[in-house]
Amino acid sequence: MSAIHEGKAAPAAEAIDPAAVKQELIAKYPTKVARKRGKQIIVNRVGEDCSVPEIGANTRTIPGIITQRGCSYAGCKGVVLGPTRDLVNLTHGPIGCGFYSWLTRRNQTRPATPEEANFMPYCFSTDLQDEDIVFGGEKKLRAAILEAYDIFHPKAISIFATCPVGLIGDDIHTVAKEMKERLGINVFAFSCEGYKGVSQSAGHHIANNGIFKHVVGLDDTSREGKYRINLLGEYNIGGDAFEIERVLEKCGITLVATFSGNSTYEQFASSHMADLNTVMCHRSINYVAEMMERKFGIPWIKTNFIGAGSAAKSLRKIAKYFEDRELSDRVEEIIAEEMVEVEKVQAEVRARCEGKLAMLFVGGSRAHHYQDLFAEIGMRTISAGYEFAHRDDYEGRRVLPDIKVDADSRSIEELEVHPDPDRYRPRKTAEQIAELKRDGLSFNDYEGMMVRMADGTLVIDDISQYETERMIETYKPAIFCAGIKEKYAVQKKGIPMKQLHSYDSGGPYAGFKGAVNFYREIDRMVNSRIWSYLKAPWQTNPELAATYACE
Amino acid sequence: MSAIHEGKAAPAAEAIDPAAVKQELIAKYPTKVARKRGKQIIVNRVGEDCSVPEIGANTRTIPGIITQRGCSYAGCKGVVLGPTRDLVNLTHGPIGCGFYSWLTRRNQTRPATPEEANFMPYCFSTDLQDEDIVFGGEKKLRAAILEAYDIFHPKAISIFATCPVGLIGDDIHTVAKEMKERLGINVFAFSCEGYKGVSQSAGHHIANNGIFKHVVGLDDTSREGKYRINLLGEYNIGGDAFEIERVLEKCGITLVATFSGNSTYEQFASSHMADLNTVMCHRSINYVAEMMERKFGIPWIKTNFIGAGSAAKSLRKIAKYFEDRELSDRVEEIIAEEMVEVEKVQAEVRARCEGKLAMLFVGGSRAHHYQDLFAEIGMRTISAGYEFAHRDDYEGRRVLPDIKVDADSRSIEELEVHPDPDRYRPRKTAEQIAELKRDGLSFNDYEGMMVRMADGTLVIDDISQYETERMIETYKPAIFCAGIKEKYAVQKKGIPMKQLHSYDSGGPYAGFKGAVNFYREIDRMVNSRIWSYLKAPWQTNPELAATYACE
Amino acid sequence: MLLRHTPEAIRERRALTINPAKTCQPIGAMYAALGIHRCLPHSHGSQGCCAYHRSTLTRHFKEPVMAATSSFTEGASVFGGQSNLIQAIDNIFTVYEPDVIAVHTTCLSETIGDDIPQISRKAQAEGKIPPGKFVIHANTPSYVGSHVTGFANMTKAMADYFAERGGKRLEQINIIPGYVEPSDMEEIRRIAAEMGVRAVVFPDTSNVLNRPQTGKFEMYPRGGVSIEALRSAGSSKCTVALGRTASWPAARALDVKCNVHCELLDLPIGLTATDAFIDVLRRVAGVSVPDSINLERGRLLDIVTDMHQYFYGKKLGLVGDPDQLVSLAEFLVSIDMWPIHIVTGTPGRKFESRIREITRGVPHEVNVTAGGDMFLFHQWIKNDPVDLIMGNTYLKYIARDEDIPLVRFGFPILDRVGHGYFPTVGYRGGMRLLEKILDALLDRKDRDAPEEAFELVL
């Protein structure tokens, strides 16, 4: 029996054999492609030891296979550095890359005063021309930096390389160094040419390296506060970071720096003064967390503020870390307070959403985190996968030692980091850490997405357009989550599609208020009458009354 | 030779025989109609004694002849009473009349404070229904007044009868009297049924009577000021009154009341405390001026603030009346000051408008007043006429004794007015008046429109749609002025059309700034390139290149 | 505040109408009559009525609106308007040369009790009606119903006067488009043509009240339904009446007079109402719905699915005419908007129950009234604010005072252009409506967003 049904009502998800679905997904591909995709499409099965099957991830997208993925520049400039408002982010290259990454990601930012710097609505580019490609663009880059400085007088300027820059031999790092000396402000560059690595992920790594090397630790000013943490891998899409900030503040937890939603250059510079790093998007930022631990002695824990339950759990983790009764009490109090509304809406929405199916193919952590939110309103994630994650994001960090470094990964610099002679200060002793671990708090760990997913669900890395269509036809999910490129093809199939990159101009969805927003949003989407109009009356009821009454 | 040329370029206006035009205008009518229209279409000729030909005016419009005219209700409620902001103007009748006269006239009003009453954006109606027509509407009227009082607590309520009210026998005046006693506020009614008289003009008269009888003289509070005047017949279309107020204030002249632009009930009530009445729109308000003179001893003079020259002349007249050197000097100073900008724009615009033709068919004084503005930019009024004026508005008040009172006029009450025993106070002695007259200031006089128009121009009373079209075809004027009903038929003929009732949402055009506005507006209209596109290229150049180049 | 005297507290009124949501019959009759080719509407009453109606129609359409009047004076009011009307008929045919004079009455001539058919017969007898020319009439007392009623009555008169019971049924149908814009009538014709359905559309004001600027004024432009077509309407296969209030009387009259079966549909505004219209055309003509129509439908639906998040749960207040409001409300509800205050000034028993039925699924209290006014509407809004209001230009005062965006819809629209040219009926019309609604909502969103939430992509 074919597992894929075009245009017919889907059988109950339980009746579908995921292995057969997988076979059909890859059947159409040329052999080599099918073999490769076969490694990236996995029927999930969680072992008793929490083991999960191995998945192919962070490997090249096959040319010609329509992919969700973007490039290294997008990951570096677009994702990690873009949300910092007081940086002049100068794209060195032809105009396109700067243009496309201009204001399109919905990273919100809120300067404290109307005078404070905010360059986010600006797009800066060297707009390289023919002759620059031929004769080299360094001169233009230098001039552009000077012009930017003269007009804006920013605290720092960062330079992002686009594809041709490496090829034509522009030495952007040397230019940066020269300009830094000349202008007396920080100027630093990222070799994030679009062909680096296999996806945005390479760009994250490059960004992490750069920001760590050039900014983190420059300023030893310490923010007041008993419980000082950094929030890593939170980009304030649709105001997520604002909601998290609200909750943290309510709990009395001081946020030193966010990497990089609603962030400033100074926050980065003094982020090493925090006492704990909490990691939201493991994929995009874990390098910074690792390096900060090594250099400054700040432990990191994985947190997740997506989903009210997850948010509560994350707060408790933080409280536990600080081993402070006052904080723990405060956290419990806040959770109780916030959960009143959450539970009310949850119950209301759950009544209408229970048992419906969701699919999530997006990002490097969102496909995991959002499953929690769906679960809270009774929806099942029948299939999920990442756009640019690595095996550890799927299978958990325990597989890190097994991940083979291939040519594409090798090309990304791996910084050698040593404890800072002056600033290294372990926040916890080895004993404390061990004690906390025994008490259930895991450090430097991420368990990955798959262990949280049900057996028999399909985990698909770097899903293609073709597979997307087949999956929808097979399972007819109530909702599909991905990005803008996928949105309308999915919706044309009559399935509501939620963007989990940009939130379709919705949000925030993080924290408690965000959870309520999300429940309502999903309720709107999966229960709307509008999807009932797809067929016109004459398509449902095509017979013609040949002898029409009025004859 | 035919004087009327359809679709051909018009000959120079001088080459057209106006008598022939007149003959052609009436040739199409049935004999009786032609005879009647023949009396209303006059070739102007000003005698040495300033005599002009007699014109038929204020006579019935012939049924079936498409007319510009409205009705008595429109003249009473719409024109005279409508612009008073703190009156609750209640239309007693079916819904239409109230609806159509709701906010459509552009009478501007500016309460001194946000709390001050302003009912102008409101439409109040008894919305008579079938059963009210059958059983009488008095009960509903009474209830409506009570409801209006309960909700709005106005200072006064005025009631306006529409066509069926008189026929069904509702005694609105008794109702008004009763309610006045019951509520303790002023309540008064107008029997301005639409069929009264032959045009809006009857409604003006009814309004004048009512306001004089029920309001003027109720409040003896006197405004401060050395030179206290009333402005009569100015309705503040497009802010005209604001501009006049501005100029008067600058001159140190105190405006006690305006009838009735930007007016309030209190202004009317104390208007008899002024020392001079100045009459703008002779047609609509001369009754009030006359009655106030008789009852209170306030002389009136004709003024005109349309046209910078006329405005200056009017100011000088007022100054002369007060016989005060200080005022005269001040007036001359202000005129000089204001004329700087006026003359600059006049010269600029005149260069582009000189010699162009205008036609004006509108109102009861505007067709006269606006000729001054056109003249100031060198444009000639080749034909003009009123919509609802009387012979005195055309030929001057000197013909008043000769005007026959017909059935339609007779039906409008002529108030008998006597000097107020307590309040009659002649502002000038007979000697003073005689002296001022000798000095060139005429009292109680209006010379009419025709004496100011060139010989050979056509003066047409109550012009019809048919005549409008023929006149345009004959003279191809650069601009045509009338009202909204005429606007688009004129413009469809390719001739810009300026509304002189509503100003097409322009204005003010009164006073000095108004003159500048008008010059610029006419410049825009008669010199725009848009009128050059009426024919498409293929209409100008219809030949087809059968052997098109690309063959 | 422009409407500074409107209090939040609602006090029942039985006698006083404040800021009406309707006007009187004759203007509707005049509008309908302009939808006959070479017809001059004639107002039998005081000349003020005619002036007011022409002015209001002119302001709404920004087009010449030609009509004559019996110019009653006091004498006529006492002795009856017969001589005025006969004289008018004579003058009109002599001077303005229409093919048809369409007389409507006014509150005045109705109160007097003038018998138009009798007067018209007298004019005929006196030779005032040239051969091949017509005088038709409708009784349109201003104290009954509203402008929509007047439109309905004059439309019915077209059927009464002209439709002839033919020998055999023609392969055509009648479509009575209702009190809609010229652009809507044009669109209804286009849709029928696209469906391959031959249709007599009456009245049809397209190319009359949305005519081109050509440098030439034509007293009788090329638009309007022809007498010939109206005659043939009695032999049509059936009549599709769009809108109960405006179109049903004429459809019923055709049935009674010529035995033409009639179907009553809602005005085809929005998705489902247009679906119903298309489906009837399809069944009547026995044709398949062409791809082009399916394409239009799909595009409308595409906007709905693409932009649903901005529609969902938005509260609206609507003021307008009953037929429009029924379809509009249904459309809004169908895309998950919440029309919660709905006012028409036109009385009618069915309206409220129909709206109640349509809004049953709206999870919010719904206020609806037939025979209400804008004052009450405004008070409702003060008590329960909305995100958007839709209705005629008079709503702009409420919009400004309450700082609520306004989408202009209905009659009259006196301060914007577009309605005469771009339809709101049919799927394309629905797209236009959605665009207008979105523009209004998103402009507001953009205006009010704090800087950090000011969005590039919506």
Added chain:
Amino acid sequence: MLLRHTPEAIRERRALTINPAKTCQPIGAMYAALGIHRCLPHSHGSQGCCAYHRSTLTRHFKEPVMAATSSFTEGASVFGGQSNLIQAIDNIFTVYEPDVIAVHTTCLSETIGDDIPQISRKAQAEGKIPPGKFVIHANTPSYVGSHVTGFANMTKAMADYFAERGGKRLEQINIIPGYVEPSDMEEIRRIAAEMGVRAVVFPDTSNVLNRPQTGKFEMYPRGGVSIEALRSAGSSKCTVALGRTASWPAARALDVKCNVHCELLDLPIGLTATDAFIDVLRRVAGVSVPDSINLERGRLLDIVTDMHQYFYGKKLGLVGDPDQLVSLAEFLVSIDMWPIHIVTGTPGRKFESRIREITRGVPHEVNVTAGGDMFLFHQWIKNDPVDLIMGNTYLKYIARDEDIPLVRFGFPILDRVGHGYFPTVGYRGGMRLLEKILDALLDRKDRDAPEEAFELVL
């Protein structure tokens, strides 16, 4: 202030572009390629390019935008993209089954120097291109020209690859509509049909990027110019190229290759440009202009004459693509508006002189630049404010900061719908533009009017 760092003082810049008024070639090529029926655009470069272009096009059209990429990694950048492209061709034809793959290059593959025809021949030789299927290409280096250039190049490729020199001339003409909306391409087709002119319109993205919601996703919807039609373009009587920048290269190529005479016209936006377009169609086809077209023209003109007072003397700032701006500026000047700041990011020598010529009669200093950016535009506005700005969605930041109304026009529009469905070309498009302009100006007038000057009738 969103753009708080933009100073009034203008400082010359030679190296730094801030807030560009253009983007890069490949996206234009991708857009054009979507205008071929059953074509999958292919981006030969890093996969980020393809992702960015698809995202931007998707946000603008709110439609699926399908395109593939060669997914370069470092290796391909060093050793060339041949194997990536061949593999892509194989996969695409196997999995996505288009009839045509339209390859455009990127700055990366251009810098490397990949020879697409050579690679394509190799793929052919290796049997990766199924019989009857095509791989076409355009070189679209991102560091030359702009998105419009890319569009022009891919359009030219259509002529280069498909047009065949036929034995005899066909009774048809080619129309190259330029970088306009799908709705515009549809309208251009409709106008030609209305004129009775058989036309090959290419590219034609209508029914591709404004397709219906039907519950079915079609990888290749029914729109797009067919290969057959493109082949026949070589035998057409002539080519009408609309817009110098976007359409002239293809028209010239057809002339060179197939000896098809070509006419260069402005994009038919506004009255006189549409007049010119209609007049050429008329002369080419040897037909009279039908009444229906004259009617549309007259209606557009009617809005102009009716509402002239609101247009007259209003100062505007325009940002957009050169072909659009030329026609738009001409239209605005023709109705007595004053476009005084005009910026395109697309370089080109003729643009500035053409705009100078068009705005010669504007009684105000006019700033114009080709190769400028929105930062400069904003500074111009700070120095000399305007009443209205027109351009893409990025202008909304300036509109908000400077409190100037914005009419969205051009590419990309990311925050409103309508552009995909309602054309701005032709007379009807002109009516839409005027409606939008009036809505913007009159909304502002209503907002800012003191209470006493708040108008019911405009």
